[in-house]
Amino acid sequence: MTNPLLQDWDTPFQIAPFDRISDDDFLPAFEAALTAHKDEIAAIADNPEPPTFANTIEAMEAAGKLLDRVLGTFFTVAGADSTETREALQREFSPRLAAHSAEITGNKVLFQRIETLWQERDALGLGDEQARVLMLTRRGFVRAGAALDGVEAERMTEIKSRLAVLGTEFTQNLLADEREWYLELSDPDLEGLPAYLVVAAREAGREKGLAGPVLTTSRSLATPFLQSSPRRDLRETVWRAFTSRGGRGGQTDNRAIAAEILALRKERAALLGYDDFAHYKLETEMAGTPQAVRDLLMAVWSPARAQALADAAILENMLHEDGFTGPLEPWDWHYYAARRRQAEHDLDEAQLKPYLQLDRMIEAAFTCANRLFGLEFSPLDIPLYHPDCRAWEVTRDGRHMAIFIGDYFARGSKRSGAWCSAMRGQAKFPHDQAPVVINVCNFAKGDPALLGYDDARTLFHEFGHALHQMLSNVTYESISGTSVARDFVELPSQLYEHWLEVPEVLREFATHVETGEPMPAEMLDKVLEAANFDQGFQTVEYVASALVDLEFHSGPPPADPMQKQSEILEEIGMPRAIAMRHATPHFAHVFSGDGYSSGYYSYMWSEVMDADAFQAFREAGDAFDAATAKALENNILSTGGSVEAAELYERFRGRLPGVEALLKGRGLIAA
Template sequence: MSATIDAGLDALPADNPFAEAAWSTPHALPPFERIRPEHYMPAFEAALSAHDAEIAAIANDPAPAGFANTVAAMERAGLALDRVAGVFYNLTGSHTNPDLQAVERTIGPRLARHGSAIYLNPALWARISAVDAEADGLGPEERRVLDRYRTRFRRAGADLDPQAKLRMAEIAARMSELGTQFSQNLLADESGFMLPLSGEDDLAGLPGFLRAAAADAARERGGAHTHVITLSRSLIEPFLVFSTRRDLRERAYEAWIRRGENGGATDNRGLIAEIVALRAERARLLGFASFAHFKLDDTMAATPDAAMDLLRDVWTPAHRQAAAERDRLQALVQAEGGNFALQAHDWRHYAEKLRRAEHDLDEGEIKAYLPLDGVIQAAFDTASRLFGLTFAELAEAPRYHPDVRVWRVGNADGSEVGLFLGDYFARASKRSGAWMSAFRSQERLNGTVTPVIVNVMNFARAPAGETPLLSFDDARTLFHEFGHALHGLLSDVTYPLLSGTAVSGDFVELPSQLYEHWLEQPEVLRRHARHFETGAPMPESLLKKLLAARTFNQGFSTIEYTASAIVDMTLHLSAEGEGGLDVLAFEADALRRIAMPAEINMRHRSPHFAHIFSGDGYAAGYYSYLWSEVLDADAFDAFREAGDIFDPETAARLRTYVYGAGNLRDPREAYTRFRGRLPSIDPLLKKRGLAA
């Protein structure tokens, strides 16, 4: 449960749910049905005022600075603000509306200025600097918290002169505005496009599951058409795979890759130029050669060179593999009588044909054995076998949308771990992609606070009364995000600053990407891949074909991802943005220099690259998926070496040093404690089928 929160919020009107010291809902979940858009600004105002007072009391405390009255006091401050922001920002991503977007545009810069005022407060920084770990007799966790606070303050500009501090605060506020606008522009482009499909000619090649999803999307968009394709990944990607109408594939693909660069009010190119310039300026103020150098200074990689070395090491074999794949696809085009050169909007379509020919695999046949509920149960069962967890669905729990499902997560002894919320289906009020977030994070400083974790995805909804079916890629996404969820749920720390996923950017993907491995294990598929109508297990012949095709098209997939990571890093190593960046020209030049295949596009082109422009989270950090993949491929080998993919001793170390440890220790130390050594790149290359 959560600690009681009343500081500053008890003065709110009684009809504002945030005025309540403790929510009386099951498991103290937010009372979503009672929270209205107009409640947020008064709640934010009250919470900000309360936090200001708490920080002032810490900074101006006449007693000598110690851990308890300075660092621990800061960890106890701001609980009301955390509560309001936790609800608000989860909803702006997963179920927004114009009223919430208006609040978001207003409050974002306010919160940025509030954060700057804390981290640039000289009296507060002087007290944090004065805390003596030896004199206070601090234990390992307290030392880690102190070190992380000092790092955060320095990276925010605490050591700068007053004028530079003022500029840092201005940059933070403006960056918040730009990131919010970028996200809202992208959502507008995504929700504003639809490709109507009229009659059998337009539906040519589409399997039944995709026709049903397109019909459901049409109904959601007002019913003016019988079938529509939207820019939801769960619709656009299978359409590019199955449609035999090359002209329609091209139209849909162009809309998909041109999000954020269509001119007018939702064009993101000008925002990107300003974002890149401000990031470069901030890095320079802090004494770094570039934003990339600043960003990686506090990561496992430590330097842009180390990250780029990894990207190059993977790019070379992937480029070679992709060229071979392209040649085989072009041969297939010609064999069918096609008198055209393979284009990016053709790749998925012909790759699927080649996969069927070489592996006798039919996506529709696979989906029949991957009903959503079955894949959810597979993810839960894997967690039960690894960590002894139990899952009980709560039918009456509050939820912010009818689609959301809620489970109580427990340990084997019955004690509560936390709550898990699953929000699985695409809708116009939700941004694209898939992610994990927290309504409440685990900690023990403010009472025994159990986490409330949410996974948000964008799967295609099945027609009413029918079973939603997943592709294998969808199932992998579900396992990936549930790996993140476990990182939040299993957190076992005292201090909020260290909780859950609050780890190095190139370590945070380890728990999620590692979890994907269990989905691909025959033992898991034999148990859980069952036909949605008959309950029969996936035939052994189909299972073997599925697993044999795991490395199919990996040259394409690796190039698509790695190109995005290289452009991200190159963009943030450059100072060009300060002179007025033409982002499309920069992107094209960066891709030319790495010999990007003409038939493949970046996974995320810059104008819709939300990972790096909706906020700083993955900026100069998109490489981290590959960095973490080196870790996860090596980490799963620990189970193979133990001879059991659910080996209890290995799983116990994994829970202690990875899933449960938050940011208790440096990521290199954490990994070494789990594995006994640092990883090798070889398992990654083997996993992707790129090993020589």
């Protein structure tokens, strides 16, 4: 019991004692916690008493807490601060966890207890939340293959284990490519780059032990470079490095892995009686069917493509005016779009960034949460897993609500992208449990750190997910926080982005890094006017990725995903100067796990709602209207997965929205 992961944590708010945990602790803690959970499940299944909600469903809810604690700690550090040891542990843990899950759902005695309760549900006197948990538990078992027998059951277990291995390999290959590639910049290469980007590039060089500035494939470095460098040859080099992640050949190539994942998913769906994986996956989402998703995406694709082609013609003319012949290339788009934005809106990212300090944007996100929901944030001085991390206690009216951890800077040990996770979820059973929530981003480091406008939106987006966890107020952890339909989970995050665009928020928190002066009114107006600039490009690169994901999982699996990707893009008329936001070899949303497989469309499905949801505040005449904020919390943010997503939204707005609000919000049709 000297292993800190297995001891009671006497730390503030029972946060993981990161300063006492070493990599050597994870495997023995995992072994012990896995064994403990197996014993708990066996005790439930073998209980001689007739099944009741308490001795079966609630007993399952209470089981596995030690394993949750160990894994919550491990996967937090493995994703945000990887080491070779942690990567090896991930490769070992993933298939064993998949097998463990399959063993639970394949336990016929346990499933029979759940099935008995399901058949007798009307006579059990269950409350609404209890009935919901029973339904979701049974549905989860059935969809995991609990009703399968013999060879089919064995094959399902094999498939899940193999998918877990492949998902881990996909993630680690991508991280390796991102960690290994960099481009050293000489003084002439810095021509045209804004000062903040040079500072960030020098910081990236220092992290790699180099004396000069470097570019990596971190989006916070690559995108500003593509926007500002007049060197077309270097832009092409950086663009090709960024878009080839996971597909450069050798041991880290993900293309064969993607093909195998798609084939196994199709087989998994077939074992359960579905036509394909998309039909299986979407059955429990708001969309319901692949055709509903396809209809939404194509309704957006047509006006977005038309806008992108019109924009491309303008940008190509600018390219030719610079003396270049031939067509506009993907590595040209950001550069000429930035110049066009400056010309049309007199808005330069280099002029804007000094007003978007990371610390001030964090403060803005906190203040909006305070004005909307009464939350207060107090800094905590506690050991965390990396020196870059910061922590706050979240309270309301003096009551402890959550712990929030922010890990904002890019580094070689962190996987790309941005995400929110809960090291501990909210629950009232078997005892009150406040969440520990973490936001992880990949912003370029600086002193002080400055954000691009898209970075600031990302910060608000991830904090919207965090609020979904912090404000959760349900009984059972299995339905708390973000445990909702995949195409509903992005609603709170995308909705919260709107508060960054509230003029009074920018006036208060967008202050100059050197003078402390607020953003000039003229610049503020330009920022808001340019909010929809380049929406054709942004919508096309996203929708193309979502359509490829959907078609990959519809019908027979492609033997060659890259060829299938090309065929899909050709069929929809992908503009040649725009690439998918996530090409197959680095499409981690889809191939690192099942989370967003057949579900990358979810961001757009949620955007249909978020555009309409923020309209409720506009109709109230105040972005911080107390009654609307309370309705948002009561009907969406606090309810987790305790009610069907469509019903929750209808409770908030009285109806479900159409796609028109999204198209107007993106400026793709007239408002």
